[in-house]
Amino acid sequence: MTVDTEDTVLWPATLDHPGDLADVETVPLGDRGLPETTYEALSRAGSLWPDQTAITVLPDAERWQSPTRRTYRELLVSVHRYANALHGLGVRRSDVVAIMSPNCDELITATLAAELAGIAMPVNGSLAGNHIRHLLEQSGAHVLIAADSTLDPAGWEQVRALALAGVLDTVLLVAPTGETTDAAAALEGAAVLSFAALAAEADGDRFVGDLPAADNVAALFHTGGTTGAPKLAAHTHRNEIVDAWSISAASELGGDSTIFAALPLFHVNALVVTLLAPTLRGQHAVWAGPLGYRDLPLYGCFWKVVSHYGITTMSAVPTVYAVLANVPVDADISSLRMAVVGASMLPPAVRRAFEEHTGITLLEGYGLTEATCASARSFLDHPRPGSVGQRLPYQRIKAVRIDEDGTWTDMPTGDAGVLAISGPTVFPGYVVGRDADGGLILDGLGKLVDGWLDTGDLGAVDADGFVYLTGRAKDLIIRGGHNIDPAQVEDSLLSHPAVTGAAAVGMPDVHAGEVPVAYVTLSAPTPEAGLVAWAKEHVAESAAAPKSVQVVDMLPVTAVGKPYKLPLRADAARRAVTAALAEHDGGTGIVEVTADAEDGSVTVTVVAEPGTDETALAQILDAFALTWRVTTR
Structure with missing residues (x-):
């Protein structure tokens, strides 16, 4: 592999020990020479490692030995073509391009191209139709990159509804990995084009539009809010590059590593950890099929995939490791040196079972969408029991007490409080509208205070910067790594004529980490089974349907009358x-x-x-x- 002559400046000499953090930060971040944008990162990789395999994409679990492959040079050319195709459709720097598709080879190109030509907005296609429409309307997106009906039949029905509602102008179809799509699909209300066919006619040598800058918004990721509708968190190019660099710098793995990617690209972890971070090091990423970790046949061949492709690191949620702990190891998995876990709390039994079964250490991490992705990581050879890891370089994490009047008071080192983060990965705000010139209007909505992000999580930070989670101040329910806004559960129950109050919380679950359950007050006797059925019918997404509904005389409140879910x-x-x-x-x-x-x-x-x-x-x-x-x- 070609050696980057700027490595001695760009990358720390070592960051494999907790004591290395202080030495790393003696060099100001601005002196490191990071790429300014995600496009610059890809362009750099195409220059340094043109013939290195960048991505290998499996069509699905059953065809894991028949992937498509692209080098960094080929990926760069493809991104040029797809970005130029978007530019030809009128997409400019402040324009949002919505993306709704299961993972596939073409989606990787499309996502990077959308960040080059405008602003990418990945969307979870399993959201309720009205929520997807809300995201498009709030962002102003009129172009949608979507899976064709072969790749995602259910998603195509969502696309059809959006077009009929007049939300879209153009739909660009992407196809299953290794296949082509038929752009002849009729769609009332919007033009339908094959993205690949359109891109084939565009210039592959360079991007013809204005290049993005570090402070330009690169992407919008939806996240749970305080109402039933999802909020759009904006990420700048600098946010994404610095976080990706931090992850790469903190990895004990070298440039010849192979990363396994199986989380959906509407998840920040998939973009930052398994796409952008490997690009900075010229690493190889092997992408699972469209269902990722939800593809049950994948577990039957998982260890063979690890052995065949020489996977060195993977990233997943606790439920994935719980399943893998029971899958017989039927191949040589000595290449797998690092398994990272995040998105929800790791049960001790899952850690013990997986590590005893495989001999591979599980490394916890911590982060959230509003801080781009990752903010803390653990060490292979220096465990800190009970901690989710040490803060990443150039980020700051502290615990604060937030009083009723909104005043923040820093907690002493080691004392628990609400965790707050500052630094170059903190997002600029949520999208709340567009200005007269068509630019995005961003607002922290109370989460940003003097450059610090209120994470809503409770925890403590020790003198070495290690973070210890103690709970969540926010009410987010995390089911198998999937964030569920309790408001959507509550809204579904409050639409019942007999329900006068509702509160949803997470119930611990050995399989999913936690599942939603609800407590309600009633104006008339109603069977709990009927309330569960009602919620299932009216909830915004199936994962948010409560497992049980308990009737109570009164919902708890604080001394000042605010809901109190603890x-x-x-x-x-x-x-x-x-x-x-x-x-x-x-x-x-x-x-x-x-x-x-x-x-x-x-x-x-x-x-x-x-x-x-x-x-x-x-x-x-x-x-x-x-x-x-x-x-x-």
Whole structure:
């Protein structure tokens, strides 16, 4: 592989020990010589490693040995063509291009091209139709890159509805990996074109429009908000490049590493961790098929894929590792040196099972969309038990107390509070509209204070910059790494004529990390089963349908009358643990299960008869991502 002569400036000599962070930051970030934009990063890779394989894309799990491959030179040429095709359609720097498709070879090009020609807006096609329409209307996007009906039949129906609603002007179709699409599909209300056919006629040597700048918005990612409708968080090119660089700099893996990518490209992790970060190092990324980790046949051949492609690192959510811990290792997986886990809390039992089964260490990380992606990482050879990792270079993380009047007070080192982040990866704000010139209007909506981002997470930071999560101040429910805004659960129940109040929280779950459950107050007696069915019918997305609905006399509130969900989270945890223990010898030996909520966190206490097998109890409790203790009567 060609050696980058700027490596000694761009990359730290080492960042594989917690003590290296201070040395890294003696060099100002501005002196590192990072690429200014995602396009500049790709252009650099095309110059330094033109013949190095950039991406390998599997059509699906069953055809894992028949991928498509592209070098960095070929990827750069493709991005030029696709960006020029968008430019020819009138897309300019402040124009948003919506993207809604399962992962495929063409989608990678399309996403990078949208960031070059304008602003990319990846959309989760499983969102409710009215929410997808809201995103397009709020962003002003009139061009949609979408999967054809072969790649995503359900998504095509969403596209048809958007066109009929008059939201779209043009739909650019992408095809399954290794195939071509038929652009003859009729669509009332919008023009339909094959993106590949349009791009084939465009210049592949350079981009004909104005190049983006570091402070230009590169992408919009939707995230859960305080209302049922998703919010659009803006990322600048600098945000994405610095975060990708931080991840690459903090990786003990070299330039010859091969990364496995299986998260959807509407997820920031897929873009930053498995596309942009490898590009900065000239690394090879192997992309799973359109369903990614949701493709059940993938698990049957997963270890063979690792062996065949020499996968060195992967990134996934806890539920993926829980499944892999039970998949027989039927191949040589010695190449796999790093497995990163994030998006939701890691149950101790999942860590133990995966590491004992594979011999591979799970490394936790921490981040959120509003800070681009990653803000903390762990170390292979220097574990810090209980921590989700040390802050990444040039980012700052602290714990604060936020009073009722909005005043922030820094907490002493090691004391818990609301986590706040500052630095070059903090987003510029949410999209709240467009100005008279067509530019995006951004607003922090109370999350940005003097350059610091209120993460909504509760935790502590030690003297070495390691972060310890203790809970969530925000009410986000994370089901298998998928963020669910509780407001959409609550809105679905409040539309029921008998429901007078609703509050949704996450219940610990051994398979999904947590699942949504709801508590309601009623004006008339209504069966709980009927409320569950009602919510399932009216909720914005199927993943948000509550597993149960409990009727209560009153929903808890704070002293000033604000909703207070911590007692409900405690009750949900108690119910989950009680049910799990009941399945173990019928709950024999268990006297009582209680859950206490203090300082934003929940602790479950199990009271057992003397002589009860506490080891067996610990195995059951360790399967949940929660704090617990066992005492005897």
